Amino acid sequence: GLTMRRPGYNLYALGPAGIGKHFVFDRYLKRQAAAEPAPKDWCYVFNFAEPQKPRALGLPAGRGGELRREMEELTAELRPALRVAFEREDYQNRRRAIDSEFEGREESTLGKLGEQAREKGLVVMRTPLGMICAPARADEVLSPEELDKLPAGEQERIRRDIETVGKELEDLLAQVPRWQRERKEKIRELNREVTSFAAGALLDDVRKSFADQEAVVRYLEEVEQDILDNAPEIVGGEDEDDGEAILGQYRVNLLVDNRETRDAPVIEEDNPTWQNLLGRVEHIQEMGTLITDFTLIKPGALHRANGGYLVLDARKVLLQPFAWEGLKRGLQAGHLKIESPGQALGLVSTVSLEPEVIPLAVKVVLVGERLLYYLLAALDPEFPELFKVAVDFEEDLDRGEESQRLYARLVAQMIRQEGLKPFDSGAVARVLEHGSRMAGDALKLSLHSRELLDLLREADHWSGRESPVVTADDVARAIDAQIHRLDRARERLQEEVRRGTILLDTEGAVAGQVNGLSVLQLGTFSFGHPGRITARVRLGEGEVMDIEREAELSGPIHSKGVLILTGFLGERYAFDQPLSLAASLVFEQSYAGVEGDSASLAELCALLSAISGIPLDQGTAVTGSV
Structure with a gap:
């Protein structure tokens, strides 16, 4: 499954907690990852065409950090370089020449118009309301009273002349905005020329470093164009914060940095929330408002593991809201889209960033x-x-000579990794014996590495500081201490037996009565506890009554076991004629439910003893199914 690079061939490791699934996969994944190259660096940069949709750049491992560093240097040097360029004397002279050209054009045209007006006894002057044309005598503007005293023909002539000169003045004023636009365009071209010279050297250094990266070259062309368009704003005034927002657009958000990575990454996410998996x-x-930009985009575990391996705890993923759906969506789509759960579910309609998706290969x-x-296979x-590949972990190992040697090597490896004292041969043998006890089978060895490691640590502790090695006695003390911490319920039950509260015979022989052995599981601790099973027979029609079932204290598996006993009695003793007896079975002093068929052998012994009248030894507890 690790080398299969087709979609959907992800792995699910099945097995109980503490069996060493994480440990095993950590070793195998790192071994496999060592043979694979380091994945790309991923960066987000400003999108000048659509600012709300930052662009993603994929670069060879380590090159993303170089791009970020060089762009940081560019932004730091750009403003001083532009200020120096705009303060140079040749730029100032060319700027003044443009200003003088258009100011002279305007003054020259106004002067000609003024001469024409004076020839007609008029004057052109500036007022707070703009340029106006008024009648004058000896360059003095006539007042309305003086104008009214003139002959009617003279007034009519003045009116016609004012209209003529006023129309020419309007035509002149209509050309002023066009001249201003021309002036601004020439100044803009001058600024672009000077900016290109000043910023070009800085950008050329970056271009040379990334000449082999086409996407970066295109991005730098857009940066250059934006600098040319916004150079005056970048220079700003005396305040250093002027133009900072524009300079911030030229920075690089290094999302994934694989500079220190030599092979494929192996990432284990302990808190797999939506944001921790898919980014945010x-x-x-x-000023009381929440704002964001492309530099505030943060990666998730899928970004860091892209091109490698990601290990997740299935239960933790399923417990986190929307994390499972987000993980499946990314794997199905084959790319990563950074968005909030509200955006993904259509619950939020506010305008926010929409970062470009990043291809996913994990x-x-x-x-x-x-x-x-x-459950997932059945319901999802x-x-x-x-997840096409299931990896089912065995919980135990067959106990043979070879497997015992392997088990001893596993114990030795754990000891070295934990920095524990050496275990002598007796201690290792005691650990092997306990491994069989944990497996519940003399022919098996438990592979529950967490419990085994706990035992090794505690045995090392019990050996004391002065002992150079751990002995079998130290292992036994550690086992006894583990049992002592958990056996309060067992001690209370045994106390009740000793006090006679729980009736239990351990001597003599009684017909129709046997001690059954129940196994109680309390957390990680299990122990056996005897309980009296009694059978009574009488004349009847061959029925066996299970009092536990009649009292609704019996589970379905236990009831099935009693019915099997009934069938056995009928086949053995009533093959050709009805059985003329009835029997009853009961667990004495049982106040909770009874489940399982492991008591069926003891119940059969009690029934046969009751039927035959042969007493059973009360010093023996019986368990096992029929």
Whole structure:
């Protein structure tokens, strides 16, 4: 499964907690990753065409950090370089020449118009309301009273002349905005020329470093164009904060930095929330408002593991809101889209950043219980398509000479990794014996590495500081201490037996009565506890009554076991004629439910003893199914 690079061949590791699934996969994944190259660096940069949609740049491992550093240097040097360029004397002279050209054009045209007006006894002058044309005598403007005293013909002539000169003045004023636009355009061209000279050298250094990266070259062309368009704003005034927002657009948000990575990454996410898996867009508060930009885009575990392996705990993923759906969406789409759960579900309609998607090539390893795997396979139709490889961990190992040597090597490896004292041969043998006890089978060895490691640590502790090695006695003390911490319930039950509260015979022989052995599981601690099973027979029609079932204290498996006993009695003793007796079975002093068929052998012994009258030894407890 690790080398299969087809879609959907992700892995699910099945097995109980503490069996070493994480440890095993960590070793295998790192071994596999060492043979694979380091993945790309990923950066987000400003999108000058659509500012709300930052662009993603993929670069060879380590090159993303170089681009960020060089762009930081460019932004730091750009403003001083532009200020020097705009303060140079040749720029100032060319700027004044442009201003003088257009000011002279305007003054020359106004002067000619003024001469024409004076020839007609008029004057052109500036007022707060703009340029106007008025009658004058000896360059003195006539007042309305003086104008009214003139002959009617003279007034009519003046009116016609004012209209003529006023029309020419309007035509002149209509050309002023066009001249201003021409002036601004020439100044803009001058600024672009000077900016290109000043910023070009800075950008050329970056271009040379990334000449082999076409996407970066295109991005730098857009940066250059934006600098040419916004150079005056970048220079700003005396305040250093002027133009800072524009300079911030030229920075690089290094999302994933694989500079220190020599092979494919192996990432284990302990808190697989939506944001921790798929990334997020952060916000900062400014003047009571939350704002964001492309530099506040943060990566998730899928970004960091892209091109490698991601290990997740299945239960933790399923417990986090929307995390499972987000993980499946990314794996199905084959790319990563950074958005909030509200945006993904259509619950939020506010305008926010929409970062460009990043291609996803990752192998996900889910680690979890078998029950979760079977539930997901049965209830989630997308699960089998996305996790095609099941890795089922064995819980125990056959106990033979070779396996015992391997088990001893495993113990030695754990001791070295934990920095514990050496275990002598007796201690290792005692650990092997306890491994069989944990497996519940003399022919098996338990592979529950967490419990085994706990035992090794505690045995090392009990050996004391002065002892150079751990002995079998130290291992036994550690086992006894583990039992002592958990056996309060067992001690209370044994106390009740000793006090006679729980009736239990351990001597003599009694017909129709046997001690059954129940196994109680309390957390990680299990122990056996005897309980009296009694059978009574009488004349009847061959029925066996299970008092536990009649009292609704019996589970279905236990009831099935009693019915099997009934069938056995009928086949053995009533093959050709009805059985003329009735029997009853009961667990004495049982006040909770009874489940399982492991008491069926003891119940059969009690029944046969009651039928035959042969007493049973009360010093023996019986367990096992029929």
